[in-house]
Amino acid sequence: MITLSEENYLKCIYRLGQDKGQKITPTAIADSLGNNPASVVDMIRKLTEKQLIIYDKKKGVELTAQGQKDATLIVRKHRLWEVFLLEKLGYHWDEIHDIAEELEHIKDDSLADRLDKFLGFPEYDPHGDPIPKANGKMPKRYSTTLADVKAGGFCRVAAVKDTTSSFLQYLQKLDISIGTKIQLIEKISFDGSLVISINGAEHKTVSQKFGESLLIDI
Amino acid sequence: MITLSEENYLKCIYRLGQDKGQKITPTAIADSLGNNPASVVDMIRKLTEKQLIIYDKKKGVELTAQGQKDATLIVRKHRLWEVFLLEKLGYHWDEIHDIAEELEHIKDDSLADRLDKFLGFPEYDPHGDPIPKANGKMPKRYSTTLADVKAGGFCRVAAVKDTTSSFLQYLQKLDISIGTKIQLIEKISFDGSLVISINGAEHKTVSQKFGESLLIDI
DNA sequence: AATAAAAATTAGCCTTACCTAATTTTTATT
DNA sequence: AATAAAAATTAGGTAAGGCTAATTTTTATT
Numbered sequence: 001m002i003t004l005s006e007e008n009y010l011k012c013i014y015r016l017g018q019d020k021g022q023k024i025t026p027t028a029i030a031d032s033l034g035n036n037p038a039s040v041v042d043m044i045r046k047l048t049e050k051q052l053i054i055y056d057k058k059k060g061v062e063l064t065a066q067g068q069k070d071a072t073l074i075v076r077k078h079r080l081w082e083v084f085l086l087e088k089l090g091y092h093w094d095e096i097h098d099i100a101e102e103l104e105h106i107k108d109d110s111l112a113d114r115l116d117k118f119l120g121f122p123e124y125d126p127h128g129d130p131i132p133k134a135n136g137k138m139p140k141r142y143s144t145t146l147a148d149v150k151a152g153g154f155c156r157v158a159a160v161k162d163t164t165s166s167f168l169q170y171l172q173k174l175d176i177s178i179g180t181k182i183q184l185i186e187k188i189s190f191d192g193s194l195v196i197s198i199n200g201a202e203h204k205t206v207s208q209k210f211g212e213s214l215l216i217d218i
Numbered sequence: 219m220i221t222l223s224e225e226n227y228l229k230c231i232y233r234l235g236q237d238k239g240q241k242i243t244p245t246a247i248a249d250s251l252g253n254n255p256a257s258v259v260d261m262i263r264k265l266t267e268k269q270l271i272i273y274d275k276k277k278g279v280e281l282t283a284q285g286q287k288d289a290t291l292i293v294r295k296h297r298l299w300e301v302f303l304l305e306k307l308g309y310h311w312d313e314i315h316d317i318a319e320e321l322e323h324i325k326d327d328s329l330a331d332r333l334d335k336f337l338g339f340p341e342y343d344p345h346g347d348p349i350p351k352a353n354g355k356m357p358k359r360y361s362t363t364l365a366d367v368k369a370g371g372f373c374r375v376a377a378v379k380d381t382t383s384s385f386l387q388y389l390q391k392l393d394i395s396i397g398t399k400i401q402l403i404e405k406i407s408f409d410g411s412l413v414i415s416i417n418g419a420e421h422k423t424v425s426q427k428f429g430e431s432l433l434i435d436i
Numbered sequence: 437a438a439t440a441a442a443a444a445t446t447a448g449c450c451t452t453a454c455c456t457a458a459t460t461t462t463t464a465t466t
Numbered sequence: 467a468a469t470a471a472a473a474a475t476t477a478g479g480t481a482a483g484g485c486t487a488a489t490t491t492t493t494a495t496t
Contacts, residue, residue: 005453027473039454041475046452057462057474089332099326106320114307223483245443257484259445264482275444275492 002050004105007074008033009043010052011104013061014071023060069136073112076132078104079125080115086126087119093126093177094168127168128159128178128215144218146194147211149184155216156181162213170210174198182216220268222323225292226251227261228270229322231279232289241278287354291330294350296322297343298333304344305337311344311395312386345386346377346396346433362436364412365429367402374399377433385431392416392424400434 002010012032016024026044030037044061047053052067063071081103085096113134116122123139125131130139142158149155157180160167171177176198185203186195192208220228230250234242244262248255262279265271270285281289299321303314331352334340341357343349348357360376367373375398378385389395394416403421404413410426 003452025473026475035453036455037474038456038476042453088336089329091328091332099324099329102324103321106317108317110309111307111317114309118306221482243443244445253483254485255444256446256486260483 002052002070005043006047006050006052007070007105009040009047010063010067010071011074011078013053013063014068014075017063024062025060029061072132072136072138074104076134077106077112077115079129079131080112080119080122082125082127083119083122083131084115093172094165096126097163097165124159124178126178127163128157142215142217144216145212146182146184146196146214146216147192147208149216149218151184151186153218154181154183155218157214158217159215160213161215167213171214174204174206175201176214220270220288223261224265224268224270225288225323227258227265228281228285228289229292229296231271231281232286232293235281242280243278247279290350290354290356292322294352295324295330295333297347297349298330298337298340300343300345301337301340301349302333311390312383314344315381315383342377342396344396345381346375360433360435362434363430364400364402364414364432364434365410365426367434367436369402369404371436372399372401373434373436375432376435378431379433380431388428392422393419394432 009029012029013024016022016028016032022028026037026040029035029044030040033040044053044055047067048055051064052070054062054064056062078100081100082096085091085099086093091099116131116134122131128142130141132138144155145161146155146157157176157178159178160171176182181199183197183200184194185197187193188195188205192211193205194208194211195203195205197203227247230247231242234240234246234250240246244255244258247253247262248258251258262271262273265285266273269282270288272280272282274280296318299318300314303309303317304311309317334349334352340349346360348359350356362373363379364373375394375396377396378389394400399417401415401418402412403415405411406413406423410429411423412426412429413421413423415421
């Protein structure tokens with residue numbers, strides 16, 4: 001049996017593994033979970049014994065096939081529950097993450113698949129993140145950000161890279177959600193600020209950090 | 219903050235309190251949870267400190283107003299999730315209890331109310347148990363069992379007193395569910411066995427224990 | 437009332453999953 | 467290569483929530 005903490009570590013390692021080419025170190029895991037590196041070392045030992053990860057000082061931490069499978073299922077459940085909370089229970093964008101963080105740990109063999117079916121097999125969660133399929137396959141993930149768009153270019157908001165409440169609430173205030181059309185009017189070379197037009201409305205200026213947090217489709 | 223274990227103890231005490239007139243002893247709680255009495259004594263101390271219960275050797279364990287409120291909310295969530303699992307995700311009667319046992323601990327202030335609304339404010343869960351209302355009120359609970367019916371009498375299955383898989387699966391095999399009409403043909407005085415007719419079908423014999431586990435409406 | 441049985445409690449131990457502080461190893465910088 | 471800094475690891479500790487075994491208290495039975 002895999003414990004709640006173990007699941008959280010697997011999910012964390014999975015997430016860190018998305019930034020390809022990056023070595024996953026104990027410190028990186030500790031920072032990501034807000035835990036002490038010493039605790040991480042303990043857990044690395046435990047997950048290694050359970051054959052869910054392989055730890056090599058040169059290569060860092062890597063998920064085994066089983067670890068990958070387990071982590072993918074947790075992410076799948078998390079994202080499906082997010083869809084449920086938003087679409088069925090009427091929660092807002094910025095409220096669902098923490099609840100899904102608890103729901104993702106509910107254990108039942110057929111739960112994810114039943115929920116998936118009930119929700120109509122959604123491909124992306126409310127933040128635009130791809131929902132792993134029952135077979136482990138993953139819909140395309142977006143990688144271009146608003147900050148990559150050329151001045152004058154149009155794009156469509158596809159996902160958010162940052163899912164903190166502060167960012168999501170800011171998006172709401174700006175009237176931006178998944179699918180919103182944005183035109184990049186100008187890039188301020190001084191600090192990377194972006195002048196944009198949201199759904200054809202009047203120009204607004206946002207920071208470079210903001211632009212890098214919004215994934216888009218061209 | 220109230221922990222998962224504390225919630226389980228509160229729920230257990232709440233459940234034991236339903237059998238009115240019964241003193242709730244540490245041993246009763248231990249038996250009910252499958253824990254050691256020593257562990258129960260520890261938890262009684264903890265819950266007393268948190269002012270969720272009052273323990274008096276004469277009167278046994280009782281919930282305080284706050285304990286009652288917390289326990290009721292857990293039961294409410296449990297039963298609402300059971301409705302969700304059965305009606306929305308298509309689980310069977312005997313599969314939902316254990317999953318709801320996990321779901322009931324998901325913490326969010328508005329979750330129960332949103333779920334309640336989404337499900338159309340159901341009054342009873344799939345086992346026929348009343349779902350506490352948002353204000354703490356509780357729909358009428360059935361107390362007459364099939365074993366109380368007079369020979370020749372008709373009744374309608376309103377709820378189950380026993381929610382073990384073995385009982386629920388047996389019910390399924392007998393084609394009995396909430397709402398099924400049953401006629402009590404005869405009571406065998408030797409061992410209390412009951413000869414019944416389910417939905418007007420041919421006679422079948424069930425045990426006294428069975429009859430006492432089925433709550434009915436006359 | 438004496439005694440046996442049952443229940444409650446205490447004492448001490450275990451595991452999980454964290455922690456801090458100290459130490460060792462690795463990586464970077466001069 | 468020497469050294470400083472950063473990262474990893476070890477050692478030992480804590481709180482929660484279980485456990486067993488031993489003891490005390492309560493309840494029942496003779």
